[in-house]
Amino acid sequence: MFRHRLCSSLLLAAAGVTSFSTLAHAQQQPGDTSAPVVPGATVTNPPPPVLAPLPARSPSLQTTQTNDGTTTTAPTEAPPTDRTTIGPSTRATDSLQATEKVDAPQSAAGGRFEFGSYGRVQVASDLRGGTGQPANVVSHGTRIDEDSYAELELRREDDFAHGIHTKVVATLALFAPFFHFNGQETQSLAVRNLYAQAQYGKLTMWVGSRMYRGDDIYLLDWWPLDNQNTYGGGLGWNFDDKNSVAIHAGMTRLDDPTYQYQQIQVVAPFGSGVTNVTTLDRPRLIESAKYTHLIIPKGQTAGVKLVAYGEGHEISAGTTTDTVTNTQQALPSDWGFMVGGEAAFFTGKRDTFLQIFLRHARGLAAYDPLSTPTTFGQDKTTQGANETVLAIGGNYEKDWFGILVGGYVRFFRDASASQTSLQKYDEGTMVLRPQVYIGDHWGVAVEGSYQERRYAETVDTSNTALVASEWRAGIIPYFSPAGRGSYKRPQFRLLYAVTARNEGARELYAPQDVFAQRAVEHYAGVGVEWWFNSSSYP
Amino acid sequence: MKRTSKSPFVFSFPLLAGLACLLPGVTTGGCVSIDSQDAKPIIATHVADWRDEVIYQILVDRFADGDVNNDYSISPGALAKYQGGDWKGIEDHLDYLQALGVTTLWISPVVRNISADANIDGYHGYWQENLSEINPYFGDMSSLREMTAAAHEAGMKVVLDIVCNHMGQVFFYDINKNGLPDVSVYGSGGPGSPLTQVSEYAPDYDPNGVQSYSSAGGSGRAPIIFINDPTVDRVLPGPGILGSAAAYHGKGQILSYDNINDQPDEEVMTGDFPGGLKDIATENEEVRATLADAFATWVEQADFDGFLIDTVKHVEHSFWTEFGNTVRQRLKAEGKNNFLMFGEAFDGDDILLGSYTQPGQLDSVFYFSQHYTVFQRVFEYAHDHTMQMGTDQIQTLWDAKTVNYGSIPQTDGVPIAPYKLLVNFLDNHDVPRFLYDSAGDLPALRNALTLNMMAEGIPCIYYGTEQEFNGGNDPANREVLWNTGFPTTGDTFTHIAKLAQIRKQYIALRRGDTKVIWSSTHVGTEQDAGIFAFERAGGDAGSAYGLVVMNTNDTQTSSTANGTATMTTTLKGKTVLVDVLDPAQAKYTVNSDSTLSLTLKPQTSMILIPQSAVSSGS
Incomplete structure (x- = not known):
């Protein structure tokens, strides 16, 4: 079963459902100079999009898979029951509605449990006796050498009277390294989803802790337009099968005692000892609004998707306390906004599409809510910071050939008074990954970036700006049990990538680091990637 | 000069602009780029005559915080820790300095330091760790270049503080050879076995080098082990040979600062500086070459106009000859002439100070003997007549200039004889502020400032003097200036500004030779108690003339006369002089016999210029 990702995201946006997963944006965001930018850091990139079925409960698009492995997408009036489920069918819901006048609305047949997952595990050598390491110098470089990562989703879905559908989603994320690599029985975990959603006619609502985002660029493992990770809630409204709107409000409050949250010890009011007092508590509030419009000529599978999107970010004033001297420093309030849009063309066949994103953020919105701004203006706000992104992604498949494309240019300026700063930069990348399918289950992809x-x-030592750049080429022979296609998973891979890094790329690292000394990096190993039945990657 | 990186984006053609940005060598509107002020400069000569300058000594960490993003681990209010000042802050406040009349900035060291040691920070810059790397607490190379370029654009010069004598506490002496930096106690405390505490960081000076020993006895030189603690920037020092034991004397910390025949003894020359700052073996030729190259490179990187060289008395004279010549010749070949090198020897021995200005060595020194003999004993002690000395101290000291200091300009150096180029100062970062030692005597401060600004040589003002800072010894004398809000209306600020303006207007007060025409041993109630008067005329000032008269006594209205003796000038009779320091511009006429009898209230001064010169404005 296959449903086109762009069409899916339309419905999902209206339903308040994210299209593709995030997580890595917690580490890699506008203005964030982590992993690929700052030497020595490690990267856990976000998982890719998955083309899984979605819980359509309104007029929708139905995508079917033909015998030759191609897919088609077309509007459909009736929600499909096109997945394997444990719970009740639509007919069961209908029968429940018939009893509504007698009994209070309740779940039919006890609902159903679902399990879904996204994951990738890769192990590689640098061909020098060490492990293969990511070498990106931009915020969102090619994902060919990214680290292992997995999500395990447990989901409860219920159908109630009046066509109401609910789900409760809990997603656990696992970060590399895993036990069999480092021998540590402890594991880095994160709760990436813990929310409940209800869909009632054209209205959808959700509340909880959630990854909440739009379309991604697979090759870059990046959601260039909307990508929220908050505690909060949202509402969605499907006007019809081509127009929807979704709004959301949420907050984040990082455990950073100098920026958002601090507890200090004071003498306990009773008896001896100490007690904790919260002296800094200023979550960042984020509001988002998204309008999605779908254009699909009647009788056609091809179409265009248009998205308009905006965010507001606010953080209140506060004070941070030096716990040694008990002196306080004022932290001013701050704010920012982001506006952007997406235009995507899709054929409705074999995941072929081309998407363009444009976004511009100012002030606090130039910084991801899961990171703390590292530089400020003299008033210690982010006013003056800005980010502009133009990104493209796409996929084309025909017969035995396919090609994935990803690229972007991004301009980031922090608010610092200094004219020079590592937080003022232009960056960009272009990645091409053509592939040939050999039979129904084998393929070879090559990548250049x-x-x-x-x-x-x-x-x-010179009069020039610091410029870090690199060329990368790779080859990925793979086995695809699900058949031909760039988005078919699971995919078992052999990997080899070689990266040629310029002097500027090497200068980003401490002189003692081999990445400061070597101009060429290798990454050779094996990997597997899967996704199925995940709310985050419908 | 406006850089383009601040403009966010070219919206009309975002893709084209974006792609263009990423093409090698292409910069367009909206793309980051390096403008001329951020790039390595083409160095040039920016000064005409160093005697025209007014130096302002800046402890960078304490002057102004222009960029909060380099405020690493600051502890506001704790003066032994970083406070957040930076080069951007200086650049942002050049107008404040210009209003004060400052023309040259002397900034504290710029090289990477050990950032903290024993809970004290290296905010001052004298704990050198790597002479080729920049101290990130004060900004980056671009912000340093922007600051010097902005200063030059404003007609100002920048002098860099450098240290050739020592590095920070970069190694320990492994006395007990356990590979760890210990602080041990030896002895039983009984007869013949005193308890002795030995720190392997800073053991006492041993002329044979710090020795290893145990209960079994001595075992030769203690190994030098470099400490690796990157959390406080304490790693292998550099560049080059400075990362090896061969670059250090390894004799332990100085205990005695004795001078022998007006020259430091070997202990002062080869011992570690207090605080365990490791003494560099400056007699080593490779070390000499490394130091000269490292500091000349900073001039090439940021277009500095001179060096203040720290702790010169702890380094042998031959080093200064070689260092001075090497640096001068290298910079001259690159277009940098008139490069000022003046040394700091924390010593009141005038002969010792002068020894560093002899032919082949430095252009000048920080006039420490004047600090003690004049500004401390005559001015700071004005409130205590049991301590105050007469103004004859000044004359005696000045009369020795031509004897003690070099009379020949250094080859390829500043083309002025060193004795005419001494750097006058009241106080600095190593001594209590004037107002601390003078018990807050503001009239004494302003009177001393008048002498400082009118005396032959180059006046230097320690930052914060204009705001009447009164801190005691280090670090209390290193206050945070930006807490004042940079006001320019205070009495001392305006007094300095007026002195600078007068100095700028009348060439005699900058370049004229000096003749003391009245001094006195009297500090009590005598007629001329506290009076001091000197002419600035002739020499490189031509026919220009200035006369400075001051009363250093804090209670007595005194005169330029004593009994039958009256002050005699070199002026012709009937010459009318105008007190340009007096808001009322009072006039005084020289008697026909060239004498001039003036009466001055306690702790006041006159700056007298011939009326003809005042009228012409020159």
Whole structure:
């Protein structure tokens, strides 16, 4: 069963359902100079999009898979029951409605439990006796050498009277390394979803802790337009099968005692000892609104998807306390906004599409809510910071050939008074991954990419800006049990990538780091990637 | 000069602009780029005559915080810790300095330091760790270049504080050879076995080098082990040979600062500086070359106009000859002439100070003997006549200039004889502020400032003097200036500004030779108690003339006369002089016999210029 990702996201946006997963944006966000940017850091990139079925409860698009492995997408008036489920069918819901006048609305047949997952495990050598390491110099470089990561989703779904459908989603994320690699019985975990959603006619609502986002660019493992990770809630409204709107409000409050949250010890009011007092508590509030419009000529599978999107970010004033001297420092309130849009063309056949994103953020909105701004203006706000992104993604498949495309240019300026800063830069990348399918289950992909970040920072010994760039080429022979296609999973891979890094890329690392010394990096190993039945990757 | 990186984006053609940005060598509107002020400069000569300058000594960490993003681990209010000042802050407040009349900035060291040691920070810059790397607490190379470029654009010069004598506490002496930096106690405390505490960080000076020993006895030189603690930037020092034991004397910390025949003894020359700052073996030729190259490179990187060289008395004279010549010749070949190198020797021995200005060495020194002999004993002690000395101290000291200091300009150096180029100062970061030692005597401060600004040489003002800072010894004398809000209307600020303006207007007060025409041993109630007067005329000032008269006594209205003796000038009779320091511009006429009898209220001064010169404005 297959449903086109772009069409799906239309419905999901209206339903308040995310299209594709995130997580990595917790580490890799506008203005964030983590992993690929700052040497020595590690990266856990977000999982890719998955083309799984969705819980359609309104007029929808139905995508079917033909005998030759191609897919078609077309509007449909009736919600399909096109997945394997444990719970009741639509007819069961209908029968429940018939009893409504007698009994209070209740769940039919006890609902159903679902399990879904996204995951990737890769192990590689650098061909020098060490492990293969990611080498990106931009925020969102090619994912060919990304680290292992997995999500395990447990989901309860129920259908109630009046066509009401609910689900409770709990997603546990696992971060590399895993036990069999480092021998540590402890494991880095995160709760990436813990929310409940209800759909009632054209209205959808959800409340909880949630990854909440739109379309991604698979090759870059990146959601360039909307990508929220908050405690909060949202509402969605499907006007019809081509127009929907969704709004959301949520908050994050990171455990950073100098920025958002601090507890200090004071003398306990009773008896001896100490007690904790919260002296800094200023969550960032984020509001988002998204309008999605779908254009599909009657009788056609091809169409266009248009998205308009915006965010507001606010954080209140507060004070941070030096716990040694008990002196306080004021933290001013701050705010920002982001506006953006997406235009996507899709054929409705074999995942072929092309998407373009444009976004511009100012002030606090230029920084991801799961990261703390690292530089500020003299008033210690982010006013003056801005980010502009133009990104493209796409996929084309025909017969035995396919090609994935991803790329972007991004301009980031922090609010610092200094004219030079590692937080002022231009960056971009372009990645092409053509592949040939050999039979129904085998294939070979090759990948070529270029990435560059140009910093507003002078190379000490010259009159030029610090420019880090690299070329990368890779080859990925794979086995695909689900058949031909760039988005078919699971996919078992052999991997090899070689990266040629310029002097600027090497200068980003401490001189003692081999990445400061070597111009060429290798990454050779095996990997597997899967996704199925996940709310985060419908 | 406006850089383009601040403009966010070219919206009309975002893709084209974006792609263009990422093409090698291409910069367009909206793309980051390095403008001329951020790039490595083409160095040039920016000063005409160093005697025209007014130096302002800045402890960078304490002057102004222009970029909160380099405020790493600051502890506001704790003066032994970083406070957040930076080069951007200086650049942002050049107008404040110009209003004060400052023309040259002397900034504290810029090289990477050990950031903290024993809970004290290296905010001052004298705990050097790597002479080729920049101290990130004060900004990056671009912000340093922007600051010097902005200063030059404003007609100002920038002098860099450098240290050739020592590095920070980069190693320990492994006396007990256990590979760890210990603080041990030896002895039983009984007869013949005193308890002795030995720190392997800073053991006492041993002329044979710090020795290893145990209960079994001595075992030769203690190994030098470099400490690796990157959390406080304490790693292998550099560049080059400075990361090896061969670059250090390894004799332990100085205990005695004796001078022998007006020259430091070997202990002062080869011992570690207090605080365990490791003494560099400056007699080593490779070390010499490394130091000269490292500091000359900073001039090339940021277009500095001079060096203040720290702790010169702890380094042998031959080093200064070689260092001075090497640096001068290298910079001259690159277009940087008139490069000022003046040394700091924390010593009141005038002969010792002068020894560093002899032919082949430095252009000048920080006039420490004047600090003690004049500004401390005559001005700071004005409130205590049992301590105050007469103004004859000044004359005696000044009369020795031509004897003690070099009379020949250094080859390829500043083309002025060192004795005419001494750097005058009241106080600095190593001594209590004037107002601390003078018990807050503001009239004494302003009177001393008048002498400082009018005396032959180059006046230097320690930052915060204009705001009447009164801190005691280090670190209390290193206050945070930006807490004042940079006001420019205070009495001392306006007094300095007026002195600078007068100095700028009248060439005699900058370049004229000096002749003391009245001094006195009297500090009590005598007629001329506290009076001091000197002419600035002739020499490189041509026919210009200035006369400075001051009363250093804090209670007595005194005169330029004593009994039958009256002050005699070199002026012709009937010459009318105008007190340009007086808001009322009072006039005084020289008697026909060239004498001039003036009466001055306690702790006041006159700056007298011939009326003809005042009228012409020159």
